[in-house]
Protein backbone atom coordinates (compact mmCIF):
# COMPACT_ATOMS: atom_id res chain seq x y z
CA UNK A 1 0.00 0.00 0.00
CA UNK A 2 1.36 3.40 -0.97
CA UNK A 3 1.71 5.62 2.10
CA UNK A 4 -0.51 8.70 2.24
CA UNK A 5 0.71 12.21 1.75
CA UNK A 6 2.48 13.18 4.93
CA UNK A 7 0.60 15.97 6.73
CA UNK A 8 2.42 19.00 8.07
CA UNK A 9 1.07 20.63 11.22
CA UNK A 10 2.68 24.02 11.69
CA UNK A 11 3.12 24.98 15.33
CA UNK A 12 2.73 28.75 15.76
CA UNK A 13 3.71 28.97 19.45
CA UNK A 14 6.90 30.85 18.78
CA UNK A 15 5.24 33.51 16.70
CA UNK A 16 3.41 34.26 19.95
CA UNK A 17 6.72 34.08 21.86
CA UNK A 18 8.06 36.93 19.69
CA UNK A 19 4.85 38.91 20.10
CA UNK A 20 4.93 38.49 23.86
CA UNK A 21 8.53 39.68 24.05
CA UNK A 22 7.14 43.16 23.44
CA UNK A 23 3.48 42.77 24.42
CA UNK A 24 0.87 44.05 21.98
CA UNK A 25 -0.39 42.17 18.95
CA UNK A 26 2.51 41.86 16.53
CA UNK A 27 3.40 39.35 15.13
CA UNK A 28 0.00 37.72 15.21
CA UNK A 29 0.09 33.87 15.38
CA UNK A 30 -3.30 33.69 13.61
CA UNK A 31 -1.92 35.64 10.65
CA UNK A 32 1.07 33.28 10.62
CA UNK A 33 -1.29 30.29 10.69
CA UNK A 34 -3.23 31.58 7.68
CA UNK A 35 -0.02 32.22 5.75
CA UNK A 36 1.33 28.77 6.63
CA UNK A 37 -1.89 27.19 5.34
CA UNK A 38 -1.65 29.04 2.04
CA UNK A 39 1.99 27.85 1.78
CA UNK A 40 1.07 24.18 2.30
CA UNK A 41 0.41 23.45 5.99
CA UNK A 42 -2.28 20.81 6.49
CA UNK A 43 -3.15 21.97 9.99
CA UNK A 44 -2.12 24.31 12.77
CA UNK A 45 -0.84 23.33 16.18
CA UNK A 46 -0.76 25.57 19.25
CA UNK A 47 0.12 24.79 22.86
CA UNK A 48 -1.77 26.71 25.54
CA UNK A 49 0.57 26.40 28.49
CA UNK A 50 -0.58 26.82 32.04
CA UNK A 51 1.59 29.96 32.38
CA UNK A 52 0.41 31.35 28.97
CA UNK A 53 4.01 32.12 28.08
CA UNK A 54 3.31 32.11 24.34
CA UNK A 55 -0.16 31.18 23.10
CA UNK A 56 -3.02 32.83 25.00
CA UNK A 57 -6.65 31.90 25.39
CA UNK A 58 -7.84 34.35 22.74
CA UNK A 59 -5.28 32.98 20.23
CA UNK A 60 -6.86 29.56 20.58
CA UNK A 61 -10.37 30.99 20.16
CA UNK A 62 -9.30 33.00 17.09
CA UNK A 63 -7.42 30.06 15.54
CA UNK A 64 -10.52 27.92 15.88
CA UNK A 65 -12.76 30.64 14.44
CA UNK A 66 -10.52 31.91 11.65
CA UNK A 67 -8.52 29.07 10.13
CA UNK A 68 -9.97 26.65 7.61
CA UNK A 69 -7.71 23.67 8.40
CA UNK A 70 -7.71 21.39 11.46
CA UNK A 71 -6.58 22.89 14.76
CA UNK A 72 -4.45 20.61 16.92
CA UNK A 73 -4.67 21.93 20.48
CA UNK A 74 -1.70 20.90 22.60
CA UNK A 75 -2.40 20.85 26.31
CA UNK A 76 -1.59 19.33 29.66
CA UNK A 77 -4.12 16.89 31.09
CA UNK A 78 -5.53 19.33 33.65
CA UNK A 79 -9.13 20.25 34.53
CA UNK A 80 -8.61 23.81 33.28
CA UNK A 81 -7.35 22.66 29.87
CA UNK A 82 -10.06 20.03 29.51
CA UNK A 83 -12.65 22.76 30.14
CA UNK A 84 -11.06 24.99 27.46
CA UNK A 85 -10.86 22.10 24.99
CA UNK A 86 -14.53 21.27 25.51
CA UNK A 87 -15.47 24.92 24.95
CA UNK A 88 -13.21 25.30 21.90
CA UNK A 89 -13.89 21.91 20.31
CA UNK A 90 -10.69 21.76 18.24
CA UNK A 91 -10.33 19.04 15.63
CA UNK A 92 -7.66 17.40 17.77
CA UNK A 93 -6.02 17.53 21.17
CA UNK A 94 -2.47 16.41 21.78
CA UNK A 95 -1.86 15.70 25.46
CA UNK A 96 1.63 16.71 26.57
CA UNK A 97 3.47 16.79 29.88
CA UNK A 98 4.16 20.23 31.23
CA UNK A 99 6.60 21.56 33.78
CA UNK A 100 6.61 25.26 34.59
CA UNK A 101 10.38 25.51 34.63
CA UNK A 102 11.08 23.74 31.33
CA UNK A 103 11.96 25.78 28.24
CA UNK A 104 10.05 23.43 25.98
CA UNK A 105 8.25 20.09 26.30
CA UNK A 106 11.27 18.12 27.41
CA UNK A 107 10.05 14.55 27.39
CA UNK A 108 6.95 12.62 26.49
CA UNK A 109 4.08 11.72 28.78
CA UNK A 110 4.63 8.80 31.07
CA UNK A 111 1.60 6.89 29.83
CA UNK A 112 2.44 3.99 32.19
CA UNK A 113 2.62 5.91 35.45
CA UNK A 114 0.03 8.53 34.56
CA UNK A 115 -2.60 6.06 33.42
CA UNK A 116 -5.07 7.05 36.15
CA UNK A 117 -4.73 10.77 35.39
CA UNK A 118 -4.84 10.37 31.61
CA UNK A 119 -7.65 7.81 31.26
CA UNK A 120 -10.57 10.12 32.20
CA UNK A 121 -9.16 12.97 30.10
CA UNK A 122 -8.83 10.74 27.02
CA UNK A 123 -12.35 9.43 27.62
CA UNK A 124 -13.91 12.90 28.06
CA UNK A 125 -12.25 14.39 24.99
CA UNK A 126 -13.02 11.39 22.80
CA UNK A 127 -16.62 11.49 23.96
CA UNK A 128 -16.77 15.14 22.84
CA UNK A 129 -15.72 14.09 19.32
CA UNK A 130 -12.14 15.38 19.60
CA UNK A 131 -9.33 13.25 18.15
CA UNK A 132 -6.89 12.61 20.99
CA UNK A 133 -3.20 12.01 20.64
CA UNK A 134 -0.64 11.24 23.33
CA UNK A 135 2.84 12.73 23.04
CA UNK A 136 5.13 9.92 24.15
CA UNK A 137 8.64 8.60 23.81
CA UNK A 138 8.88 5.64 21.44
CA UNK A 139 9.72 3.06 24.13
CA UNK A 140 7.59 -0.10 23.72
CA UNK A 141 6.10 0.21 27.21
CA UNK A 142 4.89 3.73 26.43
CA UNK A 143 3.30 2.62 23.17
CA UNK A 144 1.58 -0.30 24.90
CA UNK A 145 0.30 2.00 27.63
CA UNK A 146 -0.96 4.52 25.05
CA UNK A 147 -2.84 1.76 23.23
CA UNK A 148 -4.38 0.66 26.54
CA UNK A 149 -5.53 4.21 27.19
CA UNK A 150 -7.62 4.08 24.02
CA UNK A 151 -6.26 7.21 22.35
CA UNK A 152 -6.41 6.72 18.57
CA UNK A 153 -3.15 8.61 17.90
CA UNK A 154 0.37 8.75 19.33
CA UNK A 155 2.84 11.51 18.57
CA UNK A 156 6.36 10.16 18.93
CA UNK A 157 8.83 12.55 20.56
CA UNK A 158 11.71 13.14 18.15
CA UNK A 159 13.58 15.64 20.36
CA UNK A 160 16.31 13.34 21.73
CA UNK A 161 17.07 11.99 18.24
CA UNK A 162 17.30 15.51 16.77
CA UNK A 163 19.45 16.78 19.67
CA UNK A 164 21.84 13.84 19.39
CA UNK A 165 22.20 14.44 15.65
CA UNK A 166 22.77 18.19 16.03
CA UNK A 167 25.34 17.65 18.76
CA UNK A 168 27.21 14.97 16.79
CA UNK A 169 26.49 12.14 19.26
CA UNK A 170 26.27 9.62 16.46
CA UNK A 171 25.84 6.37 18.38
CA UNK A 172 23.08 7.91 20.49
CA UNK A 173 21.39 9.37 17.40
CA UNK A 174 21.44 5.93 15.79
CA UNK A 175 19.92 4.32 18.87
CA UNK A 176 17.23 7.03 19.13
CA UNK A 177 16.40 6.64 15.46
CA UNK A 178 16.05 2.88 15.85
CA UNK A 179 13.69 3.45 18.78
CA UNK A 180 11.54 5.78 16.68
CA UNK A 181 11.59 3.49 13.64
CA UNK A 182 10.60 0.42 15.64
CA UNK A 183 8.14 2.46 17.73
CA UNK A 184 6.32 3.70 14.62
CA UNK A 185 5.97 0.11 13.42
CA UNK A 186 4.78 -1.12 16.78
CA UNK A 187 2.25 1.69 17.22
CA UNK A 188 0.84 1.15 13.73
CA UNK A 189 0.65 -2.58 14.53
CA UNK A 190 -1.62 -1.70 17.47
CA UNK A 191 -3.82 0.24 15.05
CA UNK A 192 -2.67 3.63 16.30
CA UNK A 193 -2.23 6.59 13.95
CA UNK A 194 1.39 7.70 14.19
CA UNK A 195 2.52 11.32 14.33
CA UNK A 196 5.95 12.69 15.20
CA UNK A 197 7.43 15.96 16.31
CA UNK A 198 9.85 18.07 18.31
CA UNK A 199 13.11 19.55 17.14
CA UNK A 200 12.61 18.61 13.48
CA UNK A 201 14.38 20.56 10.72
CA UNK A 202 14.54 20.01 6.94
CA UNK A 203 16.99 17.08 7.19
CA UNK A 204 15.31 15.23 10.04
CA UNK A 205 11.84 15.82 8.55
CA UNK A 206 13.07 14.30 5.29
CA UNK A 207 14.50 11.29 7.13
CA UNK A 208 11.40 10.59 9.18
CA UNK A 209 9.12 11.13 6.17
CA UNK A 210 10.53 7.85 4.82
CA UNK A 211 8.78 5.92 7.61
CA UNK A 212 5.52 4.84 5.95
CA UNK A 213 3.65 4.54 9.27
CA UNK A 214 4.08 8.23 10.09
CA UNK A 215 1.18 10.30 8.78
CA UNK A 216 1.74 13.70 10.40
CA UNK A 217 4.66 15.84 11.52
CA UNK A 218 4.21 18.78 13.88
CA UNK A 219 6.94 21.35 13.50
CA UNK A 220 7.33 24.78 15.07
CA UNK A 221 10.59 26.19 16.36
CA UNK A 222 12.68 25.51 13.28
CA UNK A 223 10.05 26.95 10.92
CA UNK A 224 9.66 30.15 12.91
CA UNK A 225 13.43 30.54 13.32
CA UNK A 226 14.13 29.89 9.65
CA UNK A 227 11.43 32.40 8.70
CA UNK A 228 13.71 35.16 9.91
CA UNK A 229 15.90 34.36 6.92
CA UNK A 230 13.53 33.02 4.29
CA UNK A 231 10.06 34.24 5.25
CA UNK A 232 7.40 31.92 6.65
CA UNK A 233 5.75 31.01 3.34
CA UNK A 234 9.05 30.02 1.69
CA UNK A 235 10.11 28.08 4.77
CA UNK A 236 6.86 26.10 4.84
CA UNK A 237 7.26 25.37 1.11
CA UNK A 238 10.86 24.16 1.62
CA UNK A 239 9.67 21.96 4.49
CA UNK A 240 6.89 20.45 2.37
CA UNK A 241 9.44 19.71 -0.36
CA UNK A 242 11.80 18.01 2.15
CA UNK A 243 8.91 15.90 3.45
CA UNK A 244 7.90 14.93 -0.09
CA UNK A 245 11.49 13.86 -0.90
CA UNK A 246 11.49 11.64 2.19
CA UNK A 247 8.02 10.29 1.41
CA UNK A 248 9.18 9.17 -2.03
CA UNK A 249 11.68 6.88 -0.26
CA UNK A 250 8.78 5.31 1.66
CA UNK A 251 7.03 4.63 -1.64
CA UNK A 252 10.12 3.22 -3.38
Ligand code: PXP
Pocket residue numbers: 011013047074094096104105135155196197198199200218219220221222
Ligand atom coordinates in the same frame (compact mmCIF):
# COMPACT_ATOMS: atom_id res chain seq x y z
N1 PXP B 1 4.86 18.23 19.04
C1 PXP B 1 4.67 18.49 20.35
C2 PXP B 1 3.77 17.57 21.10
C3 PXP B 1 5.28 19.59 20.99
O1 PXP B 1 5.09 19.80 22.30
C4 PXP B 1 6.07 20.45 20.22
C5 PXP B 1 6.71 21.65 20.85
O2 PXP B 1 5.75 22.52 21.27
C6 PXP B 1 6.22 20.18 18.86
C7 PXP B 1 5.63 19.04 18.30
C8 PXP B 1 7.02 21.06 17.97
O3 PXP B 1 8.36 21.08 18.35
P1 PXP B 1 9.34 22.13 17.70
O4 PXP B 1 8.84 23.48 18.10
O5 PXP B 1 10.65 21.79 18.30
O6 PXP B 1 9.28 21.92 16.21
